[in-house]
Amino acid sequence: MTDSNGTPDSMVLERTFDAPVELVWQMWTEPEHFKAWYGPDGASIPVAEFDVRVGGTRRVCMEVDSPNGLMRMWFAGEHLEIDLPVQLVYTESMTDEDGNPVSPDGHPATTEVRVELEDAAGKTRMRLTHVGIPAGSPGAAGWTMALDKLAVHVQASVSR
Amino acid sequence: MGTAVDEDRLSETFAALANTTRRAILGRLARGAATVNELAEPFELTLPAISKHIKVLEEAGLIVRGRQAQYRPCALDAAPLREVSNWAERYRPVWEARFARMDDYLRQLQAQSKEKRTR
Numbered sequence: 001m002t003d004s005n006g007t008p009d010s011m012v013l014e015r016t017f018d019a020p021v022e023l024v025w026q027m028w029t030e031p032e033h034f035k036a037w038y039g040p041d042g043a044s045i046p047v048a049e050f051d052v053r054v055g056g057t058r059r060v061c062m063e064v065d066s067p068n069g070l071m072r073m074w075f076a077g078e079h080l081e082i083d084l085p086v087q088l089v090y091t092e093s094m095t096d097e098d099g100n101p102v103s104p105d106g107h108p109a110t111t112e113v114r115v116e117l118e119d120a121a122g123k124t125r126m127r128l129t130h131v132g133i134p135a136g137s138p139g140a141a142g143w144t145m146a147l148d149k150l151a152v153h154v155q156a157s158v159s160r
Numbered sequence: 161m162g163t164a165v166d167e168d169r170l171s172e173t174f175a176a177l178a179n180t181t182r183r184a185i186l187g188r189l190a191r192g193a194a195t196v197n198e199l200a201e202p203f204e205l206t207l208p209a210i211s212k213h214i215k216v217l218e219e220a221g222l223i224v225r226g227r228q229a230q231y232r233p234c235a236l237d238a239a240p241l242r243e244v245s246n247w248a249e250r251y252r253p254v255w256e257a258r259f260a261r262m263d264d265y266l267r268q269l270q271a272q273s274k275e276k277r278t279r
Contacts, residue, residue: 013256037259040258126259
């Protein structure tokens with residue numbers, strides 16, 4: 001919890017890119033651009049499909065070279081919020097090739113990614129929030145508040 | 161960190177947290193210890209139902225229970241929540257590397273379009 005507004009299950013990153021907001025938005029929403037940067041080093045993104053509208057689905061395949069040969073990982077999700085070209089919120093779950101959820105050890109079944117873009121004199125300030133438990137998940141109301149309270153408690157016990 | 165045991169425990173923590181009633185119970189316990197009866201009060205649930213939720217939280221290590229006779233007050237144990245926090249932090253280096261690549265890619269892209277324009 002080094003960043004402001006972080007809850008115990010979230011991670012916040014901020015970065016400024018020397019590019020206009022519209023172009024950074026395309027980095028996230030256009031498959032050809034997305035494929036160019038998203039994969040970790042040594043991985044490629046053979047599939048990226050985005051239906052960029054609220055409720056629209058997304059599907060990403062990551063191909064990693066492993067000692068056991070090429071390994072493919074699939075991710076599926078849904079767009080929760082779209083405010084072109086400044087805000088994109090989507091869920092992400094690990095799935096098999098057919099889109100059936102697989103539950104990796106030690107991870108919540110679904111995570112939420114929030115991208116916020118802001119013009120800064122021709123450059124783009126990007127704020128990324130990756131949340132372990134999506135705000136839009138069933139019964140999430142009050143969760144953030146509860147987490148905030150817990151965060152205080154956690155902090156207190158860390159410093160103990 | 162990063163052992164199989166930790167991973168199992170983290171899964172258990174997330175499973176325990178994936179329920180509104182249990183999160184509300186934790187929210188209540190963040191204000192101080194309480195008995196099962198006190199915890200049951202705000203919910204329209206039977207004592208056995210509440211006890212079930214408490215058992216899940218206890219097994220996930222999120223609450224500890226006292227030994228005082230039949231009351232056995234519940235208290236929050238924040239340690240597993242710290243692991244949840246660590247979980248989210250695991251994503252940081254992944255995203256940082258991605259953004260470094262995005263930065264490079266944006267530079268290339270803009271250099272190319274500049275070149276086209278000046279040609």
